[in-house]
Amino acid sequence: LTQDELKKIAAYKAVESVQSGMVLGLGTGSTAKHAVDRIAELLHQGKLKNIIGIPTSKKTHQQAVSLGIPLSDLDSYPVVDLAIDGADEVDSNLNLVKGRGGSLLREKMIESACKKFIVIVDESKLVAHVGASGAMPVEVVPFCWKFTQNRLQSLFDYAGCVAKLRSNNGTEDGEIFVTDNGNYIVDLFFKKDVGDLKTASDAILRLAGVVEHGMFLDMATTVIVAGELGITIKNK
Ligand code: DER
Numbered sequence: 001l002t003q004d005e006l007k008k009i010a011a012y013k014a015v016e017s018v019q020s021g022m023v024l025g026l027g028t029g030s031t032a033k034h035a036v037d038r039i040a041e042l043l044h045q046g047k048l049k050n051i052i053g054i055p056t057s058k059k060t061h062q063q064a065v066s067l068g069i070p071l072s073d074l075d076s077y078p079v080v081d082l083a084i085d086g087a088d089e090v091d092s093n094l095n096l097v098k099g100r101g102g103s104l105l106r107e108k109m110i111e112s113a114c115k116k117f118i119v120i121v122d123e124s125k126l127v128a129h130v131g132a133s134g135a136m137p138v139e140v141v142p143f144c145w146k147f148t149q150n151r152l153q154s155l156f157d158y159a160g161c162v163a164k165l166r167s168n169n170g171t172e173d174g175e176i177f178v179t180d181n182g183n184y185i186v187d188l189f190f191k192k193d194v195g196d197l198k199t200a201s202d203a204i205l206r207l208a209g210v211v212e213h214g215m216f217l218d219m220a221t222t223v224i225v226a227g228e229l230g231i232t233i234k235n236k
Contacts, residue, residue: 001228004030006122007086010226011035013233014084014118015042017222020049023077025110026064027085028057028103031120035084036060040067054080056110057103058180074113083114087216087223088134089127090119094223094236095197097130099137099214102166102179108212111219119220123227130197130215131159135187137166137214138204142184148209149186155203160191183211 001009011034018024018039026036042048053069054077055061064071074080085107089097096119098104111117127133140148145165153163166185167174177185194200197217204213218236225232 003122003124006226007031007120008034009231010120010122010224011084012038013224013226013231014120015039017082017116017118018042018048018051020051022081023052023054023079025080025083025085025114025117026053026055026060026069027083028060028107029086029101031086031122032060032084033063035120036063036067036069040064040069043069052077054110056085056107059103074110078113080110080114082116082118083111084118084120085111087119087121087125088214089130089132090121090125090220090223090225091127091130094119094220094234095130095218096216096220097136097214098216099139099185100135102137102177102185104137104214105139105179105181105183105212108216111216116221117219119223121223121225123225126225129193131188131190131194135189138186138188139179139181139183139211139213140186141209141211142182144209145184145186148207151207152186152188152204152210155207156188156190156194156200158192159194162189163187164189181211
């Protein structure tokens with residue numbers, strides 16, 4: 001099975017938890033895309049009715065509009081019944097790294113407002129500790145971003161952290177990536193385990209200039225993992 005086929009299997013399994021009448025958080029990324037496609041398919045087959053989608057990015061908003069899924073936002077629906085979204089990393093406590101697609105702020109706002117949050121991943125996303133497979137993204141304001149980048153890097157000196165401003169083509173001098181919210185992203189690369197994640201989270205959020213980070217701690221209620229040997233469902 002290809003990685004994309006595994007993503008689709010996890011996504012379709014998660015959509016089995018969608019009931020008519022739900023207000024749904026619609027995730028962002030290549031795995032969540034399959035869930036949004038499947039929700040639209042069931043809507044058009046009449047198997048699902050009266051769904052309201054709350055998109056976690058402009059990209060998902062566009063996908064849902066093109067599929068005819070009725071949409072709204074958190075202002076109108078401050079409580080969301082269920083969100084289905086992917087992740088870049090899942091650790092053994094179901095803590096997540098998200099945001100390598102750049103949508104972490106809206107994802108975290110919507111997924112924090114959910115009664116249930118189902119994470120869908122292929123098995124390659126399972127890690128021993130946060131940061132093991134790559135960047136831990138931090139959304140920062142553009143004003144004096146270099147100042148914030150340096151403070152973030154110093155904060156995690158003990159973990160051998162390198163902080164890099166995200167560009168559109170991944171090179172140092174490429175055009176700066178701008179989020180849906182008009183902010184920048186500083187990606188943190190750790191050489192060692194950062195230790196207690198709540199402590200790390202609090203330290204990052206205390207920095208004026210930081211908007212939000214990509215560690216989703218104690219938020220997932222269920223993680224659906226699609227692997228070569230089948231589907232594993234992990235509940236909080
Ligand atoms: O950017 C994000 O948070 C995405 O959800 C990401 O974490 C997962 O994207 P993928 O399903 O394309 O791997």
